[in-house]
Amino acid sequence: MFALLDCNNFYVSCERLFNPRLEGRPVVVLSNNDGCVVSRSNEAKALGIRMAEPWFRLRALARQHGVVALSSNYTLYADISARVMSTLGRLSAGQEIYSIDECFLDLSGMSAQERISHAQELRQTIARHVGIPVCVGIASSKTLAKLANHFAKKGLAGQDGVCDLDAMTSHQRHELFAHCPVGDIWGIGRQLAKQLQAMGLAHVEDLRRADPGAIRNTFSVTLQRTALELNGIACIDLARDIAPRQQIISSRSFGEPVDTLADLREAILYHTTRAAEKLRADGSVAHAIGVHVRSNPFQPKEPQYDRTQLVPLAQPTSDTMRLARAAMHGLQQIYRPGIRYKKAGILLTGLQSANHIETDLFDQTTSRNRQRMQTIDAINRKMGRDTIVLAGSGIERRWNMRREHVSPDYTTCWNNLPCAH
Secondary structure (H helix, E strand, O other): OOEEEEEEEEHHHHHHHHHHHOOOOOOEEEEEOOOOEEEOOHHHHHHHOOOOEEEHHHHHHHHHOOOOEEEEEEEHHHHHHHHHHHHHHHHHOOEEEOOOEEEEEOOHHHHHHHHHHHHHHHHHHHHHHHHOOEEEEEEOOHHHHHHHHHHHHHOOOOOOOOEHHHHOOHHHHHHHHHHEEEHOOOOOOOHHHHHHHOOOOOOOHHHHOOOHHHHHHHHHHHHHHHHHOOOOOOOOOOOOOOOOOEEEEEEEEEEEEOOOOHHHHHHHHHHHHHHHHHHHHHOEEEEEEEEEEEEEEOOOOOOOEEEEEEEEEEEOOOHHHHHHHHHHHHHHHHOOOOOOEEEEEEEEEOOOEEEHOOOOOHHHHHHHHHHHHHHHHHHHHHHOOOOOOOOOHOEEEEEEOOOOOOOOOOOOOHOOOOOOO
């Protein structure tokens, strides 16, 4: 028996947590460079604002209805997410963190009454300890649990923020499934939904009643598995162990186009530093680093350029300085003057555990470098990110992404702690 717990309008809820004046107002959170809507309050949804809608198209509507637009504050959201997930982990027998605002929980062995009571307790505990509103969907498969969470958010469950499909009668489930579009099912995208609708499979109940063998022959084994899960046959187990990452990417679009090698160097060094920190946190090393630069594809009148250079490393490493030297070599190979660059980033690949690499018994440099990186990481964790950085990654960083309406890092920076007056 699975539960899917999802934080409601997560980015907006995080912002409201430290700014109560946002309660009851239409609020949207924007993507990198304040481009598109990535989170909406219920009030914003009521105005017809859609996900991924470009902000520049909404300015008139925003002025008319007093919509508050905020830049994404990923540092804040990640910290609040960690608090939610750690709280849930302590209160559950098994947990799979699915995304920044969702996780699956194991509720096996509980009766229907116990499941609903436990789900309500989880909601109340998260609200009391963290301050984030959540909904819970419960069912005998992960696909149905995701669907149950959808019904809970829509208020179709009959319980306050909780929907347990297995506690319902077959008639009640049929009524929900018969009116729920097939595109609301976990893993079914827009194009696949159109194909299913063209075949007469427009709603959840249609796909649930379809022949799984025919679904597999016509589409894929993945969709067949979805159809089986809609019938309560669990095909996807709880992933209790997090698989090690195969690669690490650090990449961002620039707030303004960059046309100098100096600015590109700063950006690449910055992303190398961020990726190396993640690499060491995972206890891994990389065998190669890739450097990527790209112009703006939405400016067709300008010269277009998109290149990636992979640089193998002589020895697997997580040392920021060694990775930085390799990144600078790769950038030098692909840099072209006269291009207005819109995006740059790096890729660390060929990852493996740092405990499994062969080292030279007489190589003292590697050991000293490892200790140096551990010391720098410890200082940055204690005193704040970028307390110690590579000088080449810049100070002003004119290329940084545009975040005109970003909130303070309330929970991770001493200088941004909220004050009571």
